[in-house]
Amino acid sequence: MSVYDERPWLARYDAGQPHDIEPEFANALEMFAASVRAAPDRPAVKYFDGVLSRSELDELSDAFACGLLDRGIRRGDRVALFLQNVPQFLVALLGTWKAGCVAVAINPMNKQRELSLLLRDSGARALVCLESLHGPVAGPVLGETDVELVMTTSELEHQSRDDPRVLGDVRRIRCEGAEDMSALIERFRGRRPPAVELGPDDVAVLTYTSGTTGPPKGAMNTHRNLVFNARAVRDWVGIGESDVVFGVAPLFHITGMVAHAALALLTTAPLVLFCRFEPNAAVDLIREHRPTFTIGSITVFIALMNAPEATSADLSSLTRVYSGGAPIPPSTTRAFQERFGHYIHNIYGLTETTAPTHAVPLHGEAPVDPESGALSIGVPMYSTVARIVGDDGADLPAGRIGEVVVRGPQVVAGYWNKPEETAGALPGGWLHTGDVGYMDHVGWFYLVDRKKDQINTGGYKVWPREVEDVLYEHEAVREAAVVGVPDEYRGEMVKGFVSLRPGLTASPEELVDFCRRRMAAYKYPRQVEVLEELPKTATGKLLRRQLRAR
Structure with a gap:
């Protein structure tokens, strides 16, 4: 029996979208350049009441790249981004690539010991840091690292309305030994960096995922990985010119990096950012900017349901809602749909797969595992092969529980400077996810446990x-x-x-x-x-x- 025999709507959906996505761009910079040519004046980022057009984002990131090169940062060097969801994240990300460098995405919630470990492991030579994180976190550990250039910036940049719920406690801070990012950009504004050739297999971003033993591992997300999954999300969700992306997932996280940042760079859909998630501010911004698509952890949607002022009219524009990163209780999807009229679609992926490998198609709903009550994580996305294997590595039949292994253009090349861990996780190019689950007889995948203790x-x-x-x-x-x-x-x-x-x-x-x-x-x-x-x-x-x- 095929996957379509009992799910005809899935067959209709697939008929309009090819399973294999042909290469279109060699790197993420080509992807962004195409969107700038297509709509130079269209907003790239909306941050509270501030707006950056695509041409402005292009100009600012050019200047940032020139600043890096002027300070001795060279091709292949790592530039760490220690930022919240602010426009400067995209400026620095693009500018890092334009200088031929590799971005290192770091969680702004990390404390000194965690930041020091990641800076040392990546060998980052430059750090872009929020002013509010420099004194208590970054400054004290920089002497333990290879960082030579520190640029600081503020959550208050690129907007004029300081929302008291999100930015009420933010103040500008002078950071000793650091260069102001805005001042550096102004010095080089109007200049273009030398052209840089980046191949699809060049590393674009290091995103860190902890191991069961030893220090965290830096997954090497390549330009091929980012471009492929940005296009996969665009086509799966159907993002077009009239859409607006609501950025609730952290940009340092692989979900936000792909389904917010890379998606917005690929398409002409504006990305709405608001520093860090706060439910009341989120509702206000949804009213103001009328976003059509978002993806976030299920806690985001629980928080929106608990926002007393939120109404179905407020969220009426959000017609495409996806959630990944944590199990979704079926009761939560029902409650959200009853309150706001929108179904939360499941999506599944890992840092090592540059996010999604499986998702629930837009025009369907996930079935529920009758034994555990868990929602299905969906079906494999384009160009992705997923298997369920036993302890001996052999494929298991439908209904049998084993480890989920995947292969596709979104799977990373390996871990930064960790060949043994790479060989163990990616034998023969198949990523062993460590998640245990099964595929039913019509092709839906379910997770029932985790092989590891994560x-x-x-x-x-x-x-x-x-x-x-x-x-x-x-x-x-x-x-x-x-x-x-x-x-x-x-x-x-x-x-x-x-x-x-x-x-x-x-x-x-x-x-x-x-x-x-x-x-x-x-x-x-x-x-x-x-x-x-x-x-x-x-x-x-x-x-x-x-x-x-x-």
């Missing part, structure tokens, strides 16, 4: 090892184990279990606060439970399964 909290990925390492830094902690436990809002919550050293004491509240001051907000455990002994196997291996069961 925790998925509100769309952010957390590895237990990293949290455990911080807990172990506390003088009273003897043993530590971290698991994900169900949470109504985030999908999963990080919870720690510890045993204490003889003669020492520490309360759960003290341990939570200890981690909170050392880790990004989404990583630290919201709960810590103190036990006399942690459950272990006969060989001493911690039994996380038993801890989850508690």
Whole structure:
């Protein structure tokens, strides 16, 4: 039985969209240049009440590239972006590519130890940083890195209405030892950098995903990866000239990088940004800019449902809504549809696949797994092959549970400077996702568990090892184990279990606060439970399964 026998609407959808997307652009710069030629005066970015046209974005990123080259940054160097969802992210991203360099996307919630690790691993020579992050986070660790050029900027740039809900606590700050990004751009405005040749297999962005052991790994997202998936999202969702993209996903995250930034650079659809997500501000901006498409973690849509002023009329323009990064409860999709009239479509991907490999087609709804109650993650997207394999690597028949493995133009070339990890994750060019699931007899894919111990909290990925390492830094902690436990809002919550050293004491509240001051907000455990002994196997291996069961 084919995938279309029981889902005729899927056959109709596929008939209008080819499964194989032919190469159109060699790199993301060619992609953007085509959109500038097509609509130079059309808005590229809308930020609160500020607007940057495509030609202005082109001009600003030219100047940024000239500034990098003038300061000795050369082709192949890494430029780290430590920014929220601000227009400067796109300026710096494009300018980095125009200088022939590689962007390093860094979560602005990272603390000193996390930022230092990523800067050192990537070997970044330049850093673009928010003023508000320079003093408390970036400044103290730069001496441990190869960074030679630091540029700072503010959330207040490129708009005139300081929304008190998002920007009320933001002040301009003079950062010692850093160059103002706007001043650098003004010095080189009107100049163009020398032409640079970037091939499809050149690395465009390093996006970091933690490993089960050791330091985080930088996934090498190439220009081919970005261009392919930007086009795949455009065609899957049907983005055209009249559309507006609502940027709720963080741009440093692969979802925001592809389905917001790269999509807006490919098409002539404006991208609406508002620094960081705040539900009331989001509702106001939807009213003002009337976006038609967005993609974000399910927590975004839960927050919109909890915004008391939001009405179906306010969100009526958002006719294409997708969510990925965390499991979606069917009850949430029903509640959102009842309140606002729009169905939340599931989408699935990883950092190593430059985001989507599977998605629910726009004109359909995902079936629900009858046993677990989980929504299907969809069907494979264009040019993507997905398999379910057993422990021996052999394909499993429909209905059998195994590991999801994928291959396609969106799969990364590997991990930055980590050949062994690359070989282990990508044998024969097939990415082993570590997610366990099955395909039903009509072609829908479902996830039922994770092969690894990764925790998925509100769309952010957390590895237990990293949290455990911080807990172990506390003088009273003897043993530590971290698991994900169900949470109504985030999908999963990080919870720690510890045993204490003889003669020492520490309360759960003290341990939570200890981690909170050392880790990004989404990583630290919201709960810590103190036990006399942690459950272990006969060989001493911690039994996380038993801890989850508690």
